[in-house]
Amino acid sequence: MSFDFDTVVARRGTGCIKYDRKPNLDPFWVADMDFVSDPAILSALHERVDHGIFGYPQAHVGLVDAIRGYLKTRRGVELKEEHLIHLGGLVPALSLAARAFCGDGGELMTCTPVYPPFLGVHHDADAKLLTVDHIFKNDRWEFDWEEMKKAVSPNTKLFLLCNPQNSLGRAFSAEEVTKLAGFCEKHDLVLVSDEIHCDLVFDEETTPHFSAAQLPEALAKRSITLLSPSKTWNIAGLGYAFALIPDDSIRRRFNAARGHTLAEINALSYYAAEAAYKEGEPWRQELVAYLKTNRDELVRFINDECEGLKIHAPEATYLAWIDARGLGVENPANFFEQEAGLFLSDGAFFGWPGYVRFNFACPRSRMLEGLEKMKTAIENLRTGA
Template identity: 70%
Template sequence: MPYDFHTPITRKGTGCIKFDRRPELDPFWVADMDFASCPEILEALHSRVDHGVFGYAQAHAGLNEAIAVYLQERHGYSLSSEQLVHLGGLVPALSIAARAFCKPGEAVMTCTPVYPPFINVHRDAKAELITVDHVRCDDRWTFDWNGLEAAVTEKTRVFLLCNPQNPLGRVFDADEVERIARFCSDHDLVLVSDEIHCDLILDEASTPHHSALRLPDELRQRCITLMSPSKTWNIAGLGYALAVIEDDSLRRRFCAARGHTLTEINALSYYAAEAAYRDGEPWRKELIDYLRDNRDALLTFFRERLPQLKPVVSEATYLAWIDARDLGVDNPASFLKQEAGLFVSDGAFFGWPGWFRFNFACPRARMLEGLEKIARACAKPAAAATD
């Protein structure tokens, strides 16, 4: 059946941070979508609400079964129930990993630009942060392998991998994922693989996702794989994620680090996650088609109308990463707030000033309106902007 991704849905005034944090601005920043979630998820939530009792919850058999089937069908992975850890969100999982495997003064390592929590969770463990920039090679962004070897230290304990990469939109191939895993093995690092965007691959035939769950057995033993239905099915506000941790010792240390700092998982989120993994595939496929067309329209717009801005060609996610260093302003995100009335994500928060991130997961007409605002702002005399 065809799903409707074209019709705008009013979100302002609903308590969502995307529209209500800066209501005077047109928002294309935080990574959620302006589409209603798939009907099967809404039906599951209505059914659970109709039950009327919302006491403390735990994962039910239907969710565990749906996850196991999903992992087998999408990633070729056979899940054992004891390897699965349910979580109230993926960002807390990054913090848990830092606290579980780093003592104060030790180090967390990652590559930039990257989703801002990656370069902040080390503080929760009183650890240090080591970053290495991604580099462009053969017209694709990849790892600076020599830079990683030069930067890693004896104090480094954890490597945070973002795959698919946010904000670059890269889908790292099997060789890259295995090379990172072997780098971690060589330096005795725990590999934490954030794969929250793994179901948002825009062309799975040419750039299939290679999960850390597909690594050779000996490399998986030092790996924590994080996933969530939140981005793909637009249920981030319900707060659910999962970790797959094969090694018993690693899993015990990870779970122990949760302590009493996390709330109980939302009673509704379990049922939304089950419906997403069990019944959400038809909706997901149509979503991908729509997002790919949005991405292509965005790339065409920048090529024809805004050649001074250079977007990376996203292989995954619904987030365009745009090089605005030729724009001639001090802070592109602030410039667009002042001159275009737009709220976009500042590249400095990802570790790369001079860039910005633009969320194109919205009705196409709305996306094009936002791009027109950027074009009008860039047609004005360049002037440094401050927020």
């Protein structure tokens, strides 16, 4: 079967933040894809809509079975249903974890650059944020273990991990995740692992994704693994995710933090998630192959044709983390907005000013148009045009 990732679909005016937040700009910022979702998902949604009644929903048996099959096939993990918590999204889960474990004035640790909500959810808990920069070592981005040891304190209660890493594109190895879990055990931290991009790894033989759910039992018991089909199958707007929490005490504290703050999960999202996990593998494989070609061309273009920019090829995600400090401009994202008409993510929001993030999950023709606009803006900067 062959799916179409080349057709440009008009999205402006459909109420999506990617195109309608700044409608005068060409958007390559927020992490959603410009691809029509898997036909299997569309079919499942049509069938559910045709039923015609949308009362208060709950997770149905088909969804749980699909998650069970997915975890077994993709991660080698046996689902224990009592460990499973259904959620309306992963960002609320980050906030819940902060409130559950840092609400007593504790500290939350994470490594930067990172998805902006990681740097904001501590406010929900009146907690303190500790950040340690990733370092480039051994030809890849890694944890700075020595700085993490210096930063952690008896008040630190939680570690937020993004794996695969948004925005660096690292798929952390089993050794790294296990070492991090050991660090959390030593310092009595709960490890929250956001794995929303885990099915977007480009070479699963060389850099396979290792889930916190795969940790040895002694380490896994202090973990919260967060998963969702939303990024991989482009259904983020439907709002479904889930948590795996093996430890009863941690699970109770997490659930207790909900209070009455979370809305019911969308009735359609359950069926979209079921279809993604049960029938979406052929589409996912073709998607990743297409994204890999986009990634390779983007990396070549940035490093070869854009003076002042550089990038290390991401192992996962469809998000390119571009070092723009060599341009010599105060705010690269603002520069490309003003001079190229592009909407890119500003690295400052991820904790690293001087960088931009470029979403290459789009038809190749659109990606190339965006890259050419960047190149022209840089050439004009260099020549004073």
